[in-house]
Amino acid sequence: MPEQDFREKxxxxxxxxxxxxxxxxxxxxxxxxxxxxxxxxAAREACADAGLAPKQIDGAVMYQIFDDSVRTNQxxxxxxxxxxxxxxxxxxxxxxxxFAVMQxxxxxxxxxxxxxxxxxxxxxxxxxxxxxxGAGAGGGQNRVGGEAQFxxxxxxxxxxxxxxxxxxxxxxxxxxxxxxLAHFAVNSRSNAVKxxxxxxRAPLTVEEHQASRLIxxxxxxxxxCQETDVGCAMIVTTAERARDLRKRPVxxxxxxxxxxxxxxxxxxxxLIHLGPxxxxxADVTLxxxxxxxxxxxxxxxxxxxxxxxxxxxxxxxxxFIKDGRISLDGKLPTQTHGGLINEGYCHGFNNVLEAVQQLxxxxxxxxxxxHMGEHTYDxxxxxxxxxxxxxxNVSVMGSSAIILKRDES
Amino acid sequence: xxxxxxxxxYLLPQADVLTKPFWDALREHKLAIQExxxxxxxxxxxxxxxxxxxxxxxxxxxxxxxxxxxxxxVVHQTALPNWRGSVPYNIVMVALDExxxxxxxxxxxxxxxxxxxxxxxxxxxxxDVTSEDTILRWRVVDPT
Numbered sequence: 001m002p003e004q005d006f007r008e009k010x011x012x013x014x015x016x017x018x019x020x021x022x023x024x025x026x027x028x029x030x031x032x033x034x035x036x037x038x039x040x041x042a043a044r045e046a047c048a049d050a051g052l053a054p055k056q057i058d059g060a061v062m063y064q065i066f067d068d069s070v071r072t073n074q075x076x077x078x079x080x081x082x083x084x085x086x087x088x089x090x091x092x093x094x095x096x097x098x099f100a101v102m103q104x105x106x107x108x109x110x111x112x113x114x115x116x117x118x119x120x121x122x123x124x125x126x127x128x129x130x131x132x133x134g135a136g137a138g139g140g141q142n143r144v145g146g147e148a149q150f151x152x153x154x155x156x157x158x159x160x161x162x163x164x165x166x167x168x169x170x171x172x173x174x175x176x177x178x179x180x181l182a183h184f185a186v187n188s189r190s191n192a193v194k195x196x197x198x199x200x201r202a203p204l205t206v207e208e209h210q211a212s213r214l215i216x217x218x219x220x221x222x223x224x225c226q227e228t229d230v231g232c233a234m235i236v237t238t239a240e241r242a243r244d245l246r247k248r249p250v251x252x253x254x255x256x257x258x259x260x261x262x263x264x265x266x267x268x269x270x271l272i273h274l275g276p277x278x279x280x281x282a283d284v285t286l287x288x289x290x291x292x293x294x295x296x297x298x299x300x301x302x303x304x305x306x307x308x309x310x311x312x313x314x315x316x317x318x319x320f321i322k323d324g325r326i327s328l329d330g331k332l333p334t335q336t337h338g339g340l341i342n343e344g345y346c347h348g349f350n351n352v353l354e355a356v357q358q359l360x361x362x363x364x365x366x367x368x369x370x371h372m373g374e375h376t377y378d379x380x381x382x383x384x385x386x387x388x389x390x391x392x393n394v395s396v397m398g399s400s401a402i403i404l405k406r407d408e409s
Numbered sequence: 410x411x412x413x414x415x416x417x418x419y420l421l422p423q424a425d426v427l428t429k430p431f432w433d434a435l436r437e438h439k440l441a442i443q444e445x446x447x448x449x450x451x452x453x454x455x456x457x458x459x460x461x462x463x464x465x466x467x468x469x470x471x472x473x474x475x476x477x478x479x480x481x482x483v484v485h486q487t488a489l490p491n492w493r494g495s496v497p498y499n500i501v502m503v504a505l506d507e508x509x510x511x512x513x514x515x516x517x518x519x520x521x522x523x524x525x526x527x528x529x530x531x532x533x534x535x536x537d538v539t540s541e542d543t544i545l546r547w548r549v550v551d552p553t
Contacts, residue, residue, distance in 0.1 A: 142414075149423055155419070157488045157489045165481070217483040
């Protein structure tokens with residue numbers, strides 16, 4: 001029996017975004033609607049993509065933080081689903097981006113439910129601003145408890161200040177510079193330019209990155225993702241059922257994690273523990289992986305994941321990412337949609353959806369017939385990776401990860 | 410400068426049963442770290458059960474206040490409204506020399522942010538910010 005018995009037996013049958021006539025790209029700074037509407041729009045699009053009636057969904061997995069989203073019972077009810085055989089409401093952050101899919105896969109594999117909806121929906125800019133955590137205090141209430149009593153009193157608030165400590169140490173210990181991060185940012189943006197969903201689509205140069213204002217040094221503006229309003233959804237079912245549906249299935253090869261692992265130092269990611277076990281469970285090597293989507297709340301994060309997975313040594317991602325190695329025609333195409341930084345921040349979940357599209361070969365770009373899977377590979381307009389078979393998605397700081405595989409049957 | 414609590418523009422610690430001894434010690438200008446009353450394992454932030462041996466016995470150890478700059482940031486844009494007038498400001502993480510696994514946040518005072526560097530030797534400094542609160546800051550130790 002393989003390490004993970006569900007390997008390649010469970011599939012992602014469809015994906016969807018919270019698109020509307022006013023906002024066909026789904027990602028925005030102000031959705032103008034409530035979070036339930038975003039979740040339902042994304043779920044309905046995922047069902048249509050799969051060729052499934054919403055009423056056939058009989059389970060759901062979601063994640064949220066600071067009560068910023070809508071529960072599974074609200075969404076399934078709003079979709080008119082008559083049965084709820086499985087429901088999971090996860091409370092946490094970007095650590096669940098890969099894990100939520102894994103949990104749905106487990107439910108399906110064990111026969112608890114047949115079609116499980118996985119979604120992340122939030123008004124992250126116009127509603128609950130998770131990027132502003134820690135900032136709620138003050139203004140009348142000037143005392144903070146919990147762990148924040150040791151950090152927020154010094155001005156630690158929001159992700160850029162928290163993760164700034166990690167990147168600073170990483171940069172100083174391994175000789176990585178802001179210019180190195182700029183090269184990563186430019187590659188991501190060059191992909192976003194060809195992504196109609198992306199919020200940031202203007203071309204970006206290394207010089208513009210370096211000239212952008214400092215947020216929390218060493219982070220410049222263009223190292224950071226943005227608070228976003230959006231909903232993303234997918235349908236998970238057995239590979240067997242998925243093969244009878246509308247789209248080519250994407251198989252779940254292996255998955256792992258869900259929480260931060262204890263690591264010796266803040267510059268380490270959980271992949272130092274999870275990476276080898278994940279590859280073994282999927283029965284693949286790094287050379288087999290055709291594309292990589294890493295949780296990029298900030299530019300350094302996927303670079304550190306590339307190192308901790310073993311593509312190169314610690315501190316060497318700065319060299320690895322040069323010479324086009326992470327570009328669309330390189331050895332390891334990375335952030336093929338522009339990542340969270342450019343497409344928008346659906347708490348990492350949109351990175352999983354992007355990997356699904358790439359493996360199906362129907363990546364949404366500027367090719368005239370992208371939706372029919374016709375790609376030109378002209379890099380001025382096309383961001384489809386050639387013959388993509390296997391993708392790795394990693395959640396925040398390597399806390400969970402998933403390997404997806406194109407169905408060859 | 411010591412001000413009345415209602416005049417202090419930044420956030421103050423809300424001590425609880427586990428953390429009160431830490432803040433009480435700072436009030437006396439001592440840096441005390443919680444340790445297991447059974448096996449002596451140091452830990453921070455304070456918790457009720459030892460991860461090493463499972464004991465619920467709690468003790469406190471006064472440290473010598475010397476540390477090494479573990480990491481730092483310089484904040485230029487903040488979500489905290491009352492800090493906006495203070496940017497840019499540094500926030501540091503310090504690893505204690507006597508217990509390098511223990512990391513403490515703070516600010517380095519009286520030092521040029523541009524000269525901050527991981528590995529700088531620092532020493533605890535005690536800032537009586539209100540009539541009831543003392544918080545931890547850090548000073549870079551002059552290598553000469």
